[in-house]
Amino acid sequence: MGSPRIIMKLIVAGVHVEPGDVRVIELKHHRRPLLPAFEPGSHVDVHLPIGKVRQYSLCGDPEDLSRYTIAVKRENGGRGGSAWIHDQLTPGAELPVTAPRNHFPLKESDGPVLLLAGGIGITPIFAMARALWRQGKPFELHYFARSRSLAPLLGALEKTISSENLRLHLDDQVETRQDLEELLSTRPSGAQLYYCGPPGFMAAVALASEDWPDGTVNFEAFQPLVQDDTPPEPFMIVLRNGAVVSVPADKSALSAIRAAGVLLMASCENGVCGTCECGYLEGQPIHRDAVLPSNARSHRFIPCVSRATGVLKLDL
Known part of the structure; x- marks a missing residue:
């Protein structure tokens, strides 16, 4: 079962323009001098006042924890989050931001x-x-x-x-x-x-x-890599307690799991952030996410976008 993530209320300390229609945003805590540590490759979820949650990579210095720095490109064909940041966000504004997490870490390696x-x-x-x-x-x-x-x-x-x-x-x-x-x-x-x-x-x-x-x-x-044009088919999910959850063709596994009373946290609901990641024990999933590494696809599942053939037993 997913657990709530720490959310901090951060202040926009600065905004400046970068080439490529990009805004760089600096975020600070209004009381604490240092923010939670992060590693290269980490991202945060930014909760916007328009009811949207967006994930942005931290591009600042991991050794400078006085601030978080994100860069947001305006996507005119997007879902409205970047446009709001470009048009509405100003210094002094307050934004709820999650503690960093990392699905893209640097590995220990002796090679280049x-x-x-x-x-x-x-x-x-x-x-x-x-x-x-x-x-x-x-x-x-x-x-x-x-x-x-x-x-x-x-x-x-x-x-x-x-x-x-x-x-x-x-x-x-x-x-x-x-x-x-x-x-x-x-x-x-x-x-x-x-x-x-x-x-x-x-x-x-x-x-x-x-x-x-x-x-x-x-x-x-930033988006799922695989564009699968195959019409979705209904399938079944079995939970650890034996409960059977039906996933209709027009619904996501995430929505079906939630409707069955299972609290599972989610953020992007687009298969790129990994917030709703869970394990699976048996079955044949159809992976449609862009976050799981190949060596995790034999036992992990992203229910906001991925589906399955027949019956999938989840570790939930």
Whole structure:
């Protein structure tokens, strides 16, 4: 069963504009000098006054706990959260924000680290690059954008890490372009890959890295990667106490579980944040999320978007 997450009331200490129609928001606690610690790759849930909850990666310095820094790109075709932040959020406003959690952690590794970011996907990658630079570990950050004028956080990034560790790939500069398939065709010994960006970029990196060994490719997505056009079919869920829950074709497993009286926390309800993650004991799930690593799909389940064939026994 899900448990409530700590929610803090934070004050917007600053807002500034970045290239690519991005707003950088600094959040502080109005009483406490230090916020809960976070690791590179962590995100927070931001509860907006319009009743929406959005997940944003922490792109600030994990060693500076006086503030949390998030970067929000305006998505005109989105669900309204980013537009409200861009149009309405001002310094001094108060926002409920959850304590950080991390589905995209840096792993302990002796080999080099390859960081790939596409546009606003630089947000979790920036924190990783900062940590690796500080630790003196070998890494390369490849930043893909249409142009310098559309690359958020690039100025801060260039001031933080060495130019020897940063590779820019700009569509408007032929000399900087590099094909992803060429870049990822050879894996350096012991290398780990981390990547984040918009759906097209994510799909291209996934394809280019499909021959890398299991456990060496790590990613965070802002949207589910798999667009399954197969019409949903009804299925059954069995809980630990033996209760049987019917999931109609037009309802999510999450909504059916909640209707059966099980308290299961959720946030994005889009398969990218992992808040509603639970275990499964038997059955054949149809994974439609963008958060579970491949080695977790044999026993973990994201009920807000994923479904199943026949009967699925959950560890709830």
